[in-house]
Amino acid sequence: MNTPTPARFSGKLALVTGASRGIGRAIALRLAGEGADVAINYFRNRPQAEAVLKEVERLGRRGLLIKANVGDEDDLRAMFEKVGAAFGGLDFLINNAASGYNRPALEQKVKGWDWTMNINARAILFSAQHAVPLMQKRGGGVIVSLSSIGANHVMPDYVLVGTSKAALEALTRYLAVELAPHNIVVNAVSAGYVATDAMKYFSGTQAILADPESFAGERIPAGRMVTPDDVAAAVAFLCSPDAAMIRGQSILIDGGMTLKM
Numbered sequence: 001m002n003t004p005t006p007a008r009f010s011g012k013l014a015l016v017t018g019a020s021r022g023i024g025r026a027i028a029l030r031l032a033g034e035g036a037d038v039a040i041n042y043f044r045n046r047p048q049a050e051a052v053l054k055e056v057e058r059l060g061r062r063g064l065l066i067k068a069n070v071g072d073e074d075d076l077r078a079m080f081e082k083v084g085a086a087f088g089g090l091d092f093l094i095n096n097a098a099s100g101y102n103r104p105a106l107e108q109k110v111k112g113w114d115w116t117m118n119i120n121a122r123a124i125l126f127s128a129q130h131a132v133p134l135m136q137k138r139g140g141g142v143i144v145s146l147s148s149i150g151a152n153h154v155m156p157d158y159v160l161v162g163t164s165k166a167a168l169e170a171l172t173r174y175l176a177v178e179l180a181p182h183n184i185v186v187n188a189v190s191a192g193y194v195a196t197d198a199m200k201y202f203s204g205t206q207a208i209l210a211d212p213e214s215f216a217g218e219r220i221p222a223g224r225m226v227t228p229d230d231v232a233a234a235v236a237f238l239c240s241p242d243a244a245m246i247r248g249q250s251i252l253i254d255g256g257m258t259l260k261m
């Protein structure tokens with residue numbers, strides 16, 4: 001008789017930032033679907049976060065809703081205190097939340113720089129500081145942060161987010177080395193275009209959103225758009241023991257789009 005395969009992340013405790021929508025939602029549901037309890041961070045959209053919580057619970061897992069602006073240090077500390085109080089530890093931290101001011105370099109202001117960098121880059125460093133004691137209680141852990149092709153390619157009006165993602169990828173390398181003695185694996189997942197709410201605010205993507213099949217047929221060797229589930233599958237792989245020897249990398253999920261000139 002075949003015995004059922006145990007869920008890969010059974011008993012694991014995860015925190016996914018920006019899990020109310022888009023890619024973060026897909027990651028939260030993927031990890032819960034594979035057995036993890038999931039803390040769902042959101043910022044502005046409580047009803048959507050509540051819907052994700054319901055789905056996590058429907059999968060038979062424990063969920064926890066946490067409102068926090070990850071760009072605010074007090075909110076960040078309170079978020080990890082809530083995780084500690086409810087879960088008593090943490091196995092997976094997924095830094096998915098992102099925001100940014102999209103406009104040309106010469107029109108950017110200090111306010112937009114601070115906002116974008118604090119949410120997309122500063123939060124990665126200080127979340128790691130808060131996560132390590134919780135992961136030590138579990139004997140180690142995994143941190144995966146979400147990057148984008150704007151970290152190493154130039155996209156229209158994307159100077160601040162691209163720069164923040166470049167910082168995120170550098171932080172990923174430093175943290176991979178410095179947290180390794182704590183048995184914490186640190187990596188990033190980068191993605192090409194994924195049709196989420198965020199894409200509506202990227203400059204020059206209206207044509208892609210209007211006809212994604214034509215864009216994919218012409219520009220993506222894999223022949224289709226990357227989906228939130230594609231990205232979530234890569235995040236889940238990096239959380240698994242199979243990825244234990246991958247450290248400080250940014251794994252690109254773009255269907256081969258950036259290979260083409």
Ligand SMILES: NC(=O)c1ccc[n+]([C@@H]2O[C@H](COP(=O)([O-])OP(=O)(O)OC[C@H]3O[C@@H](n4cnc5c(N)ncnc54)[C@H](OP(=O)(O)O)[C@@H]3O)[C@@H](O)[C@H]2O)c1
Nearest residue numbers: 018020022023042043044045069070097098148194196198
């Ligand atoms: N979509 C793409 O094409 C693409 C490509 C490459 C990489 N990525 C990366 O993938 C990640 C998710 O992108 P997405 O497209 O799913 O974005 P999205 O649809 O815009 O969703 C953003 C999520 O982040 C949350 N959020 C925003 N600001 C926050 C803050 N200050 N504190 C806490 N949460 C905050 C939002 O929460 P509320 O709704 O509750 O405010 C929402 O859940 C981002 O890191 C993004 O850079 C996306």
